Amino acid sequence: MTKEDPPPLPAFDLFGFTPYRLAVAAKHTSDELARQYRARFGISVPEWRVLVHLAHSGEVSVRDIEARVAMEKYEVSRAAKRLREAGLIERRENPQDRRLIILSLAPKGRDMMAELLPMAKAHQAELEHRLGPAFQQLEAGLEALLKETQ
Amino acid sequence: MTKEDPPPLPAFDLFGFTPYRLAVAAKHTSDELARQYRARFGISVPEWRVLVHLAHSGEVSVRDIEARVAMEKYEVSRAAKRLREAGLIERRENPQDRRLIILSLAPKGRDMMAELLPMAKAHQAELEHRLGPAFQQLEAGLEALLKETQ
DNA sequence: ACGGATTTATCGCAATTGCAACGAAACCGC
Protein backbone atom coordinates (compact mmCIF):
# COMPACT_ATOMS: atom_id res chain seq x y z
CA MET A 1 0.00 0.00 0.00
CA THR A 2 1.46 3.28 -1.13
CA LYS A 3 1.62 6.38 0.96
CA GLU A 4 -1.28 8.76 0.35
CA ASP A 5 -0.59 11.95 -1.52
CA PRO A 6 -1.31 14.97 0.62
CA PRO A 7 -4.47 16.85 -0.29
CA PRO A 8 -3.69 19.55 -2.84
CA LEU A 9 -3.20 23.06 -1.59
CA PRO A 10 -5.77 25.65 -2.58
CA ALA A 11 -4.85 27.45 -5.77
CA PHE A 12 -3.58 30.91 -5.00
CA ASP A 13 -2.15 33.38 -7.43
CA LEU A 14 0.23 35.85 -5.87
CA PHE A 15 -0.11 38.15 -8.88
CA GLY A 16 -3.77 38.61 -8.22
CA PHE A 17 -3.25 39.43 -4.56
CA THR A 18 -3.87 43.11 -4.08
CA PRO A 19 -1.48 43.71 -1.18
CA TYR A 20 1.30 42.16 -3.23
CA ARG A 21 0.42 44.21 -6.29
CA LEU A 22 0.35 47.37 -4.25
CA ALA A 23 3.70 46.58 -2.67
CA VAL A 24 5.35 45.93 -6.02
CA ALA A 25 3.85 49.01 -7.64
CA ALA A 26 4.84 51.19 -4.71
CA LYS A 27 8.36 49.85 -4.57
CA HIS A 28 8.85 50.31 -8.27
CA THR A 29 7.50 53.84 -8.23
CA SER A 30 9.39 54.85 -5.12
CA ASP A 31 12.71 53.31 -6.09
CA GLU A 32 12.68 55.14 -9.37
CA LEU A 33 12.30 58.44 -7.57
CA ALA A 34 14.61 57.50 -4.73
CA ARG A 35 17.44 56.85 -7.14
CA GLN A 36 16.99 60.26 -8.73
CA TYR A 37 16.89 62.10 -5.41
CA ARG A 38 19.83 60.21 -4.09
CA ALA A 39 21.91 60.81 -7.20
CA ARG A 40 20.98 64.45 -7.56
CA PHE A 41 20.65 65.60 -3.96
CA GLY A 42 22.09 62.83 -1.80
CA ILE A 43 18.92 62.39 0.25
CA SER A 44 16.85 59.37 1.15
CA VAL A 45 13.09 58.95 1.06
CA PRO A 46 12.50 59.73 4.76
CA GLU A 47 14.65 62.81 4.41
CA TRP A 48 12.75 63.83 1.31
CA ARG A 49 9.45 63.56 3.14
CA VAL A 50 10.64 65.72 5.98
CA LEU A 51 11.96 68.34 3.59
CA VAL A 52 8.72 68.43 1.61
CA HIS A 53 6.72 68.86 4.75
CA LEU A 54 8.95 71.67 5.94
CA ALA A 55 8.71 73.37 2.55
CA HIS A 56 4.95 73.18 2.78
CA SER A 57 4.40 74.00 6.43
CA GLY A 58 7.27 76.20 7.52
CA GLU A 59 8.14 75.57 11.15
CA VAL A 60 7.00 72.34 12.65
CA SER A 61 7.84 69.87 15.38
CA VAL A 62 8.74 66.22 15.05
CA ARG A 63 5.29 65.38 16.30
CA ASP A 64 3.63 67.41 13.55
CA ILE A 65 5.58 65.60 10.90
CA GLU A 66 4.93 62.25 12.44
CA ALA A 67 1.20 62.93 12.47
CA ARG A 68 0.96 64.04 8.88
CA VAL A 69 3.62 62.27 6.88
CA ALA A 70 3.08 58.60 7.72
CA MET A 71 6.38 58.24 9.50
CA GLU A 72 7.23 57.01 12.97
CA LYS A 73 8.71 59.60 15.25
CA TYR A 74 12.08 57.90 15.38
CA GLU A 75 12.24 58.00 11.59
CA VAL A 76 11.54 61.72 11.66
CA SER A 77 14.06 62.23 14.42
CA ARG A 78 16.81 60.43 12.58
CA ALA A 79 16.01 61.97 9.22
CA ALA A 80 16.11 65.40 10.88
CA LYS A 81 19.45 64.58 12.46
CA ARG A 82 20.96 63.72 9.10
CA LEU A 83 19.44 66.78 7.46
CA ARG A 84 20.84 68.97 10.20
CA GLU A 85 24.27 67.47 9.77
CA ALA A 86 24.00 68.19 6.06
CA GLY A 87 23.08 71.81 6.80
CA LEU A 88 19.70 71.54 5.11
CA ILE A 89 17.48 72.27 8.08
CA GLU A 90 17.70 74.14 11.34
CA ARG A 91 16.51 73.19 14.75
CA ARG A 92 15.70 75.16 17.83
CA GLU A 93 13.70 74.79 20.99
CA ASN A 94 10.16 75.95 21.34
CA PRO A 95 10.31 78.40 24.25
CA GLN A 96 6.64 77.89 25.11
CA ASP A 97 7.02 74.14 25.42
CA ARG A 98 10.59 73.03 25.78
CA ARG A 99 9.76 69.44 24.95
CA LEU A 100 9.02 70.52 21.41
CA ILE A 101 11.57 71.38 18.82
CA ILE A 102 11.08 73.67 15.89
CA LEU A 103 12.39 72.40 12.59
CA SER A 104 12.69 74.66 9.58
CA LEU A 105 14.49 74.79 6.26
CA ALA A 106 17.94 76.28 6.29
CA PRO A 107 18.82 78.50 3.30
CA LYS A 108 20.69 75.62 1.75
CA GLY A 109 17.67 73.35 2.13
CA ARG A 110 15.44 76.04 0.75
CA ASP A 111 17.60 76.31 -2.35
CA MET A 112 17.50 72.58 -2.77
CA MET A 113 13.73 72.48 -2.51
CA ALA A 114 13.44 75.29 -5.04
CA GLU A 115 15.04 72.88 -7.47
CA LEU A 116 13.52 69.67 -6.21
CA LEU A 117 9.86 70.60 -6.01
CA PRO A 118 9.50 71.45 -9.71
CA MET A 119 11.13 68.12 -10.49
CA ALA A 120 8.59 66.36 -8.32
CA LYS A 121 5.76 68.21 -10.03
CA ALA A 122 7.11 67.24 -13.41
CA HIS A 123 7.37 63.66 -12.30
CA GLN A 124 3.76 63.67 -11.17
CA ALA A 125 2.64 65.18 -14.46
CA GLU A 126 4.58 62.61 -16.41
CA LEU A 127 3.10 59.78 -14.39
CA GLU A 128 -0.39 61.07 -15.04
CA HIS A 129 0.39 61.29 -18.71
CA ARG A 130 1.91 57.81 -18.90
CA LEU A 131 -1.00 56.15 -17.15
CA GLY A 132 -3.61 57.99 -19.17
CA PRO A 133 -7.18 57.22 -18.11
CA ALA A 134 -5.91 54.59 -15.69
CA PHE A 135 -4.49 57.38 -13.57
CA GLN A 136 -7.90 58.57 -12.45
CA GLN A 137 -8.88 55.02 -11.63
CA LEU A 138 -5.74 54.48 -9.61
CA GLU A 139 -6.38 57.66 -7.68
CA ALA A 140 -9.97 56.73 -6.99
CA GLY A 141 -8.84 53.36 -5.67
CA LEU A 142 -6.10 54.86 -3.53
CA GLU A 143 -8.53 57.44 -2.19
CA ALA A 144 -10.84 54.70 -0.95
CA LEU A 145 -7.97 52.74 0.51
CA LEU A 146 -6.39 55.71 2.26
CA LYS A 147 -9.67 56.97 3.62
CA GLU A 148 -9.90 53.87 5.78
CA THR A 149 -6.78 54.87 7.67
CA GLN A 150 -7.40 58.62 7.82
CA MET B 1 17.10 98.57 4.32
CA THR B 2 15.71 95.20 5.33
CA LYS B 3 16.88 91.90 4.04
CA GLU B 4 14.85 90.59 1.11
CA ASP B 5 12.53 87.67 1.72
CA PRO B 6 13.50 84.68 -0.35
CA PRO B 7 11.19 83.93 -3.28
CA PRO B 8 8.40 81.60 -2.18
CA LEU B 9 8.78 77.91 -2.89
CA PRO B 10 6.38 76.34 -5.36
CA ALA B 11 3.30 74.98 -3.66
CA PHE B 12 3.48 71.22 -3.43
CA ASP B 13 1.07 68.94 -1.69
CA LEU B 14 2.60 65.68 -0.57
CA PHE B 15 -0.84 64.14 -0.15
CA GLY B 16 -1.54 64.55 -3.82
CA PHE B 17 1.74 62.98 -4.86
CA THR B 18 0.99 59.58 -6.30
CA PRO B 19 4.24 57.85 -5.31
CA TYR B 20 3.67 58.95 -1.74
CA ARG B 21 0.05 57.81 -1.77
CA LEU B 22 1.06 54.47 -3.18
CA ALA B 23 3.77 54.02 -0.58
CA VAL B 24 1.43 54.82 2.28
CA ALA B 25 -1.34 52.61 0.95
CA ALA B 26 1.05 49.73 0.35
CA LYS B 27 2.64 50.03 3.75
CA HIS B 28 -0.68 50.16 5.49
CA THR B 29 -2.02 47.17 3.60
CA SER B 30 1.14 45.13 3.98
CA ASP B 31 1.72 45.88 7.64
CA GLU B 32 -1.76 44.79 8.51
CA LEU B 33 -1.12 41.42 6.89
CA ALA B 34 2.44 41.16 8.12
CA ARG B 35 1.31 41.48 11.71
CA GLN B 36 -1.17 38.65 11.24
CA TYR B 37 1.33 36.33 9.61
CA ARG B 38 3.95 37.08 12.15
CA ALA B 39 1.63 36.54 15.08
CA ARG B 40 0.03 33.40 13.72
CA PHE B 41 2.90 31.75 11.86
CA GLY B 42 6.05 33.58 12.86
CA ILE B 43 7.03 34.46 9.32
CA SER B 44 8.01 37.71 7.63
CA VAL B 45 6.84 39.13 4.31
CA PRO B 46 9.82 37.86 2.26
CA GLU B 47 9.35 34.43 3.79
CA TRP B 48 5.66 34.55 3.03
CA ARG B 49 6.36 35.35 -0.60
CA VAL B 50 8.74 32.45 -0.98
CA LEU B 51 6.27 30.08 0.63
CA VAL B 52 3.42 31.23 -1.59
CA HIS B 53 5.53 30.76 -4.65
CA LEU B 54 6.55 27.28 -3.57
CA ALA B 55 2.95 26.37 -2.84
CA HIS B 56 2.02 27.52 -6.31
CA SER B 57 4.93 26.20 -8.31
CA GLY B 58 6.26 23.15 -6.51
CA GLU B 59 10.00 22.84 -6.95
CA VAL B 60 11.88 25.93 -7.94
CA SER B 61 15.30 27.53 -7.72
CA VAL B 62 16.24 30.82 -6.14
CA ARG B 63 16.52 32.26 -9.61
CA ASP B 64 12.95 31.28 -10.47
CA ILE B 65 11.61 32.98 -7.40
CA GLU B 66 13.70 36.05 -7.92
CA ALA B 67 12.38 36.40 -11.46
CA ARG B 68 8.74 36.09 -10.55
CA VAL B 69 8.23 37.41 -7.07
CA ALA B 70 9.81 40.87 -7.21
CA MET B 71 12.58 40.02 -4.78
CA GLU B 72 16.33 40.32 -5.08
CA LYS B 73 18.19 37.06 -5.09
CA TYR B 74 19.81 37.70 -1.75
CA GLU B 75 16.42 38.29 -0.21
CA VAL B 76 15.23 34.95 -1.55
CA SER B 77 18.40 33.28 -0.37
CA ARG B 78 18.11 34.59 3.14
CA ALA B 79 14.38 33.99 3.39
CA ALA B 80 15.00 30.41 2.24
CA LYS B 81 17.70 29.99 4.85
CA ARG B 82 15.38 31.04 7.63
CA LEU B 83 12.58 28.85 6.31
CA ARG B 84 14.91 25.89 6.18
CA GLU B 85 16.03 26.48 9.74
CA ALA B 86 12.37 26.55 10.74
CA GLY B 87 11.78 23.24 8.97
CA LEU B 88 9.24 24.71 6.57
CA ILE B 89 11.04 24.06 3.30
CA GLU B 90 13.57 21.60 1.96
CA ARG B 91 16.54 22.21 -0.20
CA ARG B 92 18.58 19.98 -2.45
CA GLU B 93 20.93 20.30 -5.35
CA ASN B 94 19.82 20.09 -8.92
CA PRO B 95 21.83 17.17 -10.31
CA GLN B 96 21.60 18.48 -13.88
CA ASP B 97 23.05 21.87 -12.95
CA ARG B 98 24.76 21.88 -9.61
CA ARG B 99 24.75 25.65 -9.42
CA LEU B 100 20.99 25.49 -8.98
CA ILE B 101 19.19 24.50 -5.84
CA ILE B 102 15.75 23.00 -5.66
CA LEU B 103 13.50 24.44 -3.02
CA SER B 104 10.25 22.78 -2.06
CA LEU B 105 7.77 22.79 0.80
CA ALA B 106 8.49 20.45 3.66
CA PRO B 107 5.45 18.68 5.15
CA LYS B 108 5.40 21.19 7.96
CA GLY B 109 5.41 24.06 5.49
CA ARG B 110 2.72 22.40 3.47
CA ASP B 111 0.50 22.14 6.53
CA MET B 112 1.11 25.77 7.28
CA MET B 113 0.17 26.82 3.77
CA ALA B 114 -2.97 24.71 3.92
CA GLU B 115 -4.03 27.00 6.74
CA LEU B 116 -2.49 30.22 5.47
CA LEU B 117 -3.74 30.29 1.89
CA PRO B 118 -7.44 30.24 2.78
CA MET B 119 -6.75 33.11 5.17
CA ALA B 120 -5.12 35.06 2.34
CA LYS B 121 -8.06 34.38 0.08
CA ALA B 122 -10.45 35.54 2.75
CA HIS B 123 -8.39 38.66 3.22
CA GLN B 124 -8.52 39.42 -0.48
CA ALA B 125 -12.28 38.86 -0.55
CA GLU B 126 -12.74 41.16 2.41
CA LEU B 127 -10.62 43.85 0.82
CA GLU B 128 -12.68 43.68 -2.36
CA HIS B 129 -15.81 43.96 -0.30
CA ARG B 130 -14.57 46.86 1.79
CA LEU B 131 -13.47 48.89 -1.21
CA GLY B 132 -16.63 48.21 -3.18
CA PRO B 133 -16.59 49.72 -6.66
CA ALA B 134 -13.27 51.42 -5.92
CA PHE B 135 -11.64 48.00 -5.95
CA GLN B 136 -12.03 47.60 -9.69
CA GLN B 137 -10.65 51.06 -10.22
CA LEU B 138 -7.67 50.36 -8.02
CA GLU B 139 -6.95 47.16 -9.91
CA ALA B 140 -7.23 48.87 -13.27
CA GLY B 141 -4.78 51.51 -12.12
CA LEU B 142 -2.36 48.97 -10.70
CA GLU B 143 -2.60 46.95 -13.86
CA ALA B 144 -1.49 49.91 -15.94
CA LEU B 145 1.29 50.74 -13.53
CA LEU B 146 2.59 47.19 -13.27
CA LYS B 147 2.44 46.62 -17.00
CA GLU B 148 5.16 49.21 -17.47
CA THR B 149 7.60 47.08 -15.51
CA GLN B 150 6.51 43.65 -16.81
C1' DA C 1 38.85 20.08 -24.60
C1' DC C 2 40.79 24.27 -22.79
C1' DG C 3 40.29 28.93 -20.67
C1' DG C 4 37.95 33.00 -20.19
C1' DA C 5 33.19 34.71 -19.59
C1' DT C 6 28.74 34.03 -17.43
C1' DT C 7 25.41 32.30 -14.23
C1' DT C 8 23.93 30.94 -9.58
C1' DA C 9 23.69 31.28 -4.81
C1' DT C 10 25.76 32.98 -0.63
C1' DC C 11 27.96 36.00 2.59
C1' DG C 12 30.71 40.06 4.83
C1' DC C 13 30.02 44.44 6.01
C1' DA C 14 27.99 48.80 6.57
C1' DA C 15 23.72 51.30 6.72
C1' DT C 16 19.02 51.35 7.89
C1' DT C 17 15.05 49.97 10.48
C1' DG C 18 11.98 48.82 14.39
C1' DC C 19 11.20 48.21 19.14
C1' DA C 20 11.49 49.36 23.59
C1' DA C 21 13.37 52.12 27.06
C1' DC C 22 14.87 56.44 28.56
C1' DG C 23 15.23 61.44 30.30
C1' DA C 24 13.28 65.80 30.25
C1' DA C 25 9.37 68.69 30.25
C1' DA C 26 4.57 69.69 30.82
C1' DC C 27 0.03 68.42 32.39
C1' DC C 28 -3.52 67.42 35.72
C1' DG C 29 -6.17 66.16 39.81
C1' DC C 30 -6.11 67.02 44.30
Added chain:
DNA sequence: GCGGTTTCGTTGCAATTGCGATAAATCCGT
Protein backbone atom coordinates in the same frame (compact mmCIF):
# COMPACT_ATOMS: atom_id res chain seq x y z
C1' DG D 1 2.05 73.53 44.32
C1' DC D 2 3.04 68.50 44.69
C1' DG D 3 3.46 63.92 42.71
C1' DG D 4 1.97 60.75 39.57
C1' DT D 5 0.87 60.54 34.56
C1' DT D 6 1.45 61.77 29.90
C1' DT D 7 3.85 63.73 26.00
C1' DC D 8 7.97 64.57 23.27
C1' DG D 9 12.13 63.55 21.22
C1' DT D 10 16.22 60.67 21.26
C1' DT D 11 18.94 56.56 21.52
C1' DG D 12 20.73 51.54 22.50
C1' DC D 13 20.38 47.36 20.66
C1' DA D 14 19.15 43.71 17.76
C1' DA D 15 17.32 42.40 13.34
C1' DT D 16 16.94 43.34 8.59
C1' DT D 17 18.43 45.21 4.27
C1' DG D 18 21.34 46.39 0.26
C1' DC D 19 25.62 46.40 -2.09
C1' DG D 20 29.46 44.41 -3.65
C1' DA D 21 32.52 40.56 -3.62
C1' DT D 22 33.06 35.75 -3.66
C1' DA D 23 33.17 30.66 -4.79
C1' DA D 24 31.46 27.10 -7.46
C1' DA D 25 29.57 25.40 -11.61
C1' DT D 26 28.42 25.81 -16.35
C1' DC D 27 28.69 27.73 -20.92
C1' DC D 28 30.83 28.90 -25.15
C1' DG D 29 34.12 30.19 -28.74
C1' DT D 30 37.86 28.49 -30.80
